[in-house]
Amino acid sequence: MPHVLVAGKLHPAGRTILTEAPGFTATFIDEVSEASYAPHLAGADALLIRTQPLSAATLATARRLRIVSRHGVGYDAVDVAALNARNIPLCICGDVNSSAVAEHAMMMILASAKRALRADAAVRRGPWGWRDRLESQDLAGRNLLLIGYGRIGRRIAAMAAGFAMTIRAYDPFLAERGWPSGAVTPVASLHEGLGWADIVSVSAPHSGKPLIGAAEFAQMRDGAILVNTARGGTVDEAALVSALETGKVGAAGLDVFSAEPPPHDHPLLRFDQVLLSPHIAGVTEGAAVRMAISSAQNIVDFFAGTLDPDLIVNRAALTRPKEPTQ
Numbered sequence: 189m190p191h192v193l194v195a196g197k198l199h200p201a202g203r204t205i206l207t208e209a210p211g212f213t214a215t216f217i218d219e220v221s222e223a224s225y226a227p228h229l230a231g232a233d234a235l236l237i238r239t240q241p242l243s244a245a246t247l248a249t250a251r252r253l254r255i256v257s258r259h260g261v262g263y264d265a266v267d268v269a270a271l272n273a274r275n276i277p278l279c280i281c282g283d284v285n286s287s288a289v290a291e292h293a294m295m296m297i298l299a300s301a302k303r304a305l306r307a308d309a310a311v312r313r314g315p316w317g318w319r320d321r322l323e324s325q326d327l328a329g330r331n332l333l334l335i336g337y338g339r340i341g342r343r344i345a346a347m348a349a350g351f352a353m354t355i356r357a358y359d360p361f362l363a364e365r366g367w368p369s370g371a372v373t374p375v376a377s378l379h380e381g382l383g384w385a386d387i388v389s390v391s392a393p394h395s396g397k398p399l400i401g402a403a404e405f406a407q408m409r410d411g412a413i414l415v416n417t418a419r420g421g422t423v424d425e426a427a428l429v430s431a432l433e434t435g436k437v438g439a440a441g442l443d444v445f446s447a448e449p450p451p452h453d454h455p456l457l458r459f460d461q462v463l464l465s466p467h468i469a470g471v472t473e474g475a476a477v478r479m480a481i482s483s484a485q486n487i488v489d490f491f492a493g494t495l496d497p498d499l500i501v502n503r504a505a506l507t508r509p510k511e512p513t514q
Contacts, residue, residue: 257278302324
């Protein structure tokens with residue numbers, strides 16, 4: 189009888205799948221921390237985990253563990269090498285939140301171009317005459333560079349096309365593998381794209397170092413807009429602060445940060461042309477339901493032998509079906 193440990197609050201739609209699946213039992217730990225779920229891991233055959241870490245040390249206590257299911261698509265906090273060493277698959281949700289993230293990115297593009305924060309402040313606190321500075325910008329005819337052209341990037345492109353923007357993308361992985369058909373064409377290099385763009389939207393995974401730092405900001409047009417809904421660390425925050433101070437970047441929208449939450453004295457918080465959100469782009473009510481269902485169903489499917497292999501991120505490292513350790 190598989191026992192599932194759910195680490196982090198799970199929407200009732202996901203709980204129902206686990207509690208009603210024949211032969212399954214489950215323990216639910218609502219707190220989001222490694223320390224809160226680690227004591228329960230020894231008795232688990234499956235782990236459903238949210239954003240908290242799964243370290244090699246914690247994994248070593250899980251002698252029965254056969255599968256880890258992430259409540260989402262990212263897995264930066266999971267020690268995948270340790271899972272590989274134990275031959276434990278790590279699965280993620282399918283396409284459950286790309287539309288939500290794309291909508292959030294588009295909202296930030298609009299809010300940055302229209303200087304929504306300053307417009308709101310002009311009504312609440314004044315001066316009303318701020319409107320005469322003509323800081324608000326049109327989107328029609330503006331150049332949008334998408335850094336990352338996967339599911340999220342393509343959804344942003346579809347939305348931006350509705351605003352009559354000119355759209356290009358930078359994605360070296362797709363450029364090598366085969367560019368998808370459609371009106372959005374690739375730029376030859378990131379630097380070329382940055383020099384061409386009025387607005388840059390980042391939807392690429394974190395590669396271990398910033399994609400956009402001081403050198404990249406120097407390539408941008410004066411007054412460019414930057415939106416980041418990808419991962420903290422993809423943009424060098426100190427370099428962004430400098431670019432905002434000099435006007436190289438005119439406005440920005442940030443949903444992710446190197447440290448989350450950022451400290452209260454973080455210099456980015458002082459700019460009234462920078463819209464900030466608490467890593468919430470993919471955290472909508474609808475996305476929460478879809479992620480809960482997907483992450484729970486992945487576990488049920490695994491034990492039924494019907495798990496979609498495309499949802500196993502480390503399948504190339506797995507050598508044989510994992511049997512529980514007695």
